[in-house]
Amino acid sequence: MKKIVVLAEARDGALRNVSFEAISAGKQISDGGEIVSVLVGGSVSSLGSELIAYGADKVVTVEDEKLKKYSSDGYAQAILAVIEAEDPDGMVFGHTALGKDLSPRIAGKLGSGLISDVTSIEEDAGEAVFVRPIYSGKAFEKKVVKDGLVFVTIRPNNIAPLEKESGRSGDVISMDVEIKDLRTIIKDVVRKTTDGVDLSEAKVIVAGGRGVKSEDGFEPLKELANLLGGAVGASRGACDAEYCDYSLQIGQTGKVVTPDLYIAAGISGAIQHMAGMSNSKVIVAINKDPEANIFKVADYGIVGDLFDVIPLLIEEFKKVKV
Ligand code: FAD
Secondary structure, three states: OOOEEEEEOEEOOEEOHHHHHHHHHHHHHHOOOOEEEEEEEOOOHHHHHHHHHOOOOEEEEEEOHHHOOOOHHHHHHHHHHHHHHHOOOEEEEEOOHHHHHHHHHHHHHHOOOOEEEEOEEEEEOOEEEEEEEEOOOOEEEEEOOOOOOEEEEEOOOOOOOOOOOOOOOOEEEEOOOOOOOOOOOOOOOOOOOOOOOOHHHOOEEEEEOHHHOOOHHHHHHHHHHHHOOOEEEEOHHHHHOOOOOHHHEEOOOOEOOOOOEEEEEOOOOOHHHHOOOOOOOEEEEEEOOOOOHHHHOOOEEEEOOHHHHHHHHHHHHHHHHO
């Protein structure tokens, strides 16, 4: 049995889904041991009970004015203090912007290894086996930790969270940590995202490429994404052409996403784009070129003009939603 510390992430007063997925991953590693969820921020203790409902046995919160905005330095100090107090056998972070920034820093401080971007966990003779994509998703490698801390980051949207149990009991305790010597101070955060839904956690993504032709061309894609409760993404071709912001870019040098449904409209399917989306559960491609590379990874291909096809999809989905 292992004790696992799991980092929970909150944004705008709400927990991110990856926090629950990390608890679920922690359970798979712990072999029946304790799951301690850590929550760091300005004022976060009210979120503790939700982590318990999703399977944490204990929640440790570290609250401080200096932690109101994220800084690697401040968060690392808080988390290292919790790790020192809890003395866990392993840690799970989300493979998010925050997790990717913090995990190597903490692993380095502890002299521990780190298995990053885990998409599933298997079991072999009582040992956790971590599966992670390599070569831009073209192959998978399996890793086990033979010695020391089991420290992993998990890719959002891949490990299902546990069922929520509202009446579940567990301790939510607050820990005082003196946050000192912050070398960087965040003055302001300017966020560029699509209306509300975070691209890396979206269950549905409607992505546009150079075929969208203009900034206005993204409007029908936004309408479809909103209808499906999803987010809008883009190829680098569309970003380079200034049809949309680079924060929407999906691919090797953009975001890596694994939604349940990925609709690619006017995207040719360059290898660098597919590195960011080919592990999506269902891929629908809309392209007027029947030879487009994107059809090679698509589960459903629609050969046609996206400006004809997307309005038809909107019409049909509206009927289903009514
Ligand atoms: P295009 O390749 O021009 O494709 C446009 C498609 O739209 C065509 O297939 C066309 O048939 C179709 N089309 C046109 N009009 C319509 C219409 N009306 N209806 C339907 N279909 C239509 N790219 C990424 O996306 N993400 C990355 O992270 C990334 N990183 C890169 C890193 C490096 C180092 C390099 C060298 C490149 C990278 N690229 C990346 C760029 C990549 O190689 C491609 O250039 C880019 O993905 C092409 O974007 P696109 O598919 O939108 O455009």
